[in-house]
Amino acid sequence: MAKPARKLSAAPAPRPTEIPDFDRLIHEKTRLGIVSALAVNASLSFNELKAVLKTTDGNVSVHARKLEDAGYLTCKKSFQGRMPRTEYALTAAGRRALEKYLNHMEALIRNTRDG
């Protein structure tokens, strides 16, 4: 009896604007912004990040938390006088993730230009 043909992978083909094999965590715009801003600063406070990204308190806090959970950034809370201050810094893993993402985007541009 003939063997049944092997099933092909069930993974769906990527949609036209979808980019396969890359870090989806930092692909989201606010998170990419946070990681990029921290890549050129040793650390930034919550308010500085909010000003750079021109976004809301809620947005910065939700997305920074996701990056923190992934180990891409560290968050240090302290008091400046009576005011609470939250300071964010990029970890080595976060920096590697951004570098990988940058390389991926540059490779995509090269490939589509050559092809």
Next chain:
Amino acid sequence: MADALHEHAAESLRFIRDTMERAGSFTSIPGWGGFVIGLTAIGDAVVAQRFVTAPRTWLAVWLIDAALAAVIGAVTIAMKGRRTGTSFTSPTAKRFFVSYLAPLIAGAIVTLALYRAGAFAAMPAAWLLLYGTAFVSSGAFSIRVIPLMGICFMLLGAAAALVLLPVSNILLGCGFGGLHVVFGLIIARRYGG
């Protein structure tokens, strides 16, 4: 599909560069400014090399270059700040400028002391070491390439401490010329100007 991917990737890169520019411009000397400072220093090193046997003139040539570099640095920082709309009075910017300027002020005073002692041969090492220190200390608040540049300046300074003026003038050219050009280009291309 290729066009959509290309546009998407290009848009992401633009976004990253714009964000880095807005977030980082107040913490580093602009790359193109450093590049131009490097070019003037190479020219200066060539001129200064002719005067190594006339140390006062040799010193004057380098002081003119230092003044020119300060003007180029100040103008390009102001231009980049205006273009990106960043503040020079934020705590990060203040920390950067204080830790950057302190070793440079020390360098000016050390130069005066060495001049009074007639110790011209010790100047290249002092300049390279203190200028490197400015970038190592201020680089703690900036992009990683800044402290790396500082370390390279310090290594040249250490080498300059072991040689005499004709050779140490070449090391000055390698540092203030070569390192500025190389790192200026890296900062300009990778960190948005």
